[in-house]
Amino acid sequence: MRNSTEILLSTLAYSLCSGTLVLLNKLTLHHLPYPSLIVAFQLVMTLIFIYSAKYTQLLSVDELKWRHVKPYCIYIVAFSIGVYANMRSLSTSNVETIIVFRALSPCIVAFLDALFLGRVYPRFQSWVSLLIIVIGAYGYASYDDKFQTQGLLAYTWPMIYLAVISFEMAYGKRIISSVNLKTRSGPVLYTNLLGLPPMLLLATLAHEYQQFAHDQSVGTHPFTALAVCFLVMGCIAAVGIGYSGWWCRDKVSATTYTLIGVMNKCLTIILNLVVWDQHAPPGGILCLFLCLTGGMLYRQAPMRALPSSSKLLVANFHDDVWQDDLDETFNVDDNSDDLVSLTESSPQSLSSVQQSDYVMKRRNAG
Numbered sequence: 001m002r003n004s005t006e007i008l009l010s011t012l013a014y015s016l017c018s019g020t021l022v023l024l025n026k027l028t029l030h031h032l033p034y035p036s037l038i039v040a041f042q043l044v045m046t047l048i049f050i051y052s053a054k055y056t057q058l059l060s061v062d063e064l065k066w067r068h069v070k071p072y073c074i075y076i077v078a079f080s081i082g083v084y085a086n087m088r089s090l091s092t093s094n095v096e097t098i099i100v101f102r103a104l105s106p107c108i109v110a111f112l113d114a115l116f117l118g119r120v121y122p123r124f125q126s127w128v129s130l131l132i133i134v135i136g137a138y139g140y141a142s143y144d145d146k147f148q149t150q151g152l153l154a155y156t157w158p159m160i161y162l163a164v165i166s167f168e169m170a171y172g173k174r175i176i177s178s179v180n181l182k183t184r185s186g187p188v189l190y191t192n193l194l195g196l197p198p199m200l201l202l203a204t205l206a207h208e209y210q211q212f213a214h215d216q217s218v219g220t221h222p223f224t225a226l227a228v229c230f231l232v233m234g235c236i237a238a239v240g241i242g243y244s245g246w247w248c249r250d251k252v253s254a255t256t257y258t259l260i261g262v263m264n265k266c267l268t269i270i271l272n273l274v275v276w277d278q279h280a281p282p283g284g285i286l287c288l289f290l291c292l293t294g295g296m297l298y299r300q301a302p303m304r305a306l307p308s309s310s311k312l313l314v315a316n317f318h319d320d321v322w323q324d325d326l327d328e329t330f331n332v333d334d335n336s337d338d339l340v341s342l343t344e345s346s347p348q349s350l351s352s353v354q355q356s357d358y359v360m361k362r363r364n365a366g
Contacts, residue, residue: 007251013244015264021237022098022268026090028234031227034212035087036203041231042238043192043199049239050189062186064193071179072190078168079191080198085161093158100137101158102262103291105166106130106298109258112170117254119301126301132294133262139287166258173254176246188242253300262295
């Protein structure tokens with residue numbers, strides 16, 4: 001019951017923050033068209049929040065450790081490129097375009113789930129639901145003026161965003177299953193801290209510093225009260241999605257997490273129709289809802305069962321070799337509290353991904 005409640009609460013929190021942040025970023029870019037600098041500012045504000053909460057003892061925060069930095073580096077590269085591609089997409093396309101390309105991501109993540117995260121391939125109903133998503137996305141594109149006039153050129157950044165976000169979804173689940181952080185602030189700290197330098201670099205490559213200085217000197221995009229308001233609200237939503245996103249990711253599979261990200265865009269559509277005039281025609285909206293309907297029909301694929309011989313390996317977790325493998329595979333210090341908690345638990349308390357990692361390593365060692 002407690003786990004079901006956490007899944008529900010984390011899903012609702014993530015949905016609210018994600019849908020709100022997309023809209024707020026779109027509004028902010030309308031007043032301040034500097035995608036990388038805006039994201040960098042949001043990362044800095046999140047870090048300020050984390051360390052302020054730590055030093056006022058409102059939150060417990062993991063200490064920075066090199067062994068945790070290394071696995072997050074690959075994720076950070078994907079995270080940074082994905083955020084930048086999303087912001088660039090918002091600069092050139094309407095919100096619905098981003099939603100449709102995000103709706104295609106479960107098709108890719110479902111394969112990654114099966115290939116790398118220990119799940120079986122989706123069943124027939126799930127394949128049908130993914131096909132519905134693809135049909136809805138194609139139908140939406142046929143209503144888009146930019147697709148009719150510019151063709152695929154209008155979708156360059158959304159397609160980059162699709163590829164990167166699919167990898168990020170799968171690899172993020174891999175990290176949370178194998179990197180042992182004690183607090184919910186840990187993943188948020190690592191992603192924001194390590195993501196800041198690449199984002200500042202992207203701002204340099206896009207000449208946003210020069211553009212910002214020029215615009216402020218001629219008064220093209222001044223810091224109005226409304227622009228500052230959207231910027232601050234975006235930072236609040238960014239903090240929220242940092243925590244709720246990793247919380248939700250910890251509770252569900254990679255594909256389910258990706259589908260939740262698609263479904264929560266319903267909130268974005270409603271808000272977009274109310275406050276923004278750059279939205280798709282009615283036929284395009286219907287196709288978009290067809291994508292969302294397909295996502296709702298998806299059923300999560302179960303974990304791939306371990307062979308009997310592998311189960312015996314997992315069950316033999318009290319011996320010295322198991323202790324050593326825990327140290328290396330799950331990054332646990334000798335005599336640490338993490339090692340005690342893991343070895344005193346049952347094998348079933350470990351995720352299937354962790355069990356598969358252990359079995360594979362034992363086999364290779366043998």
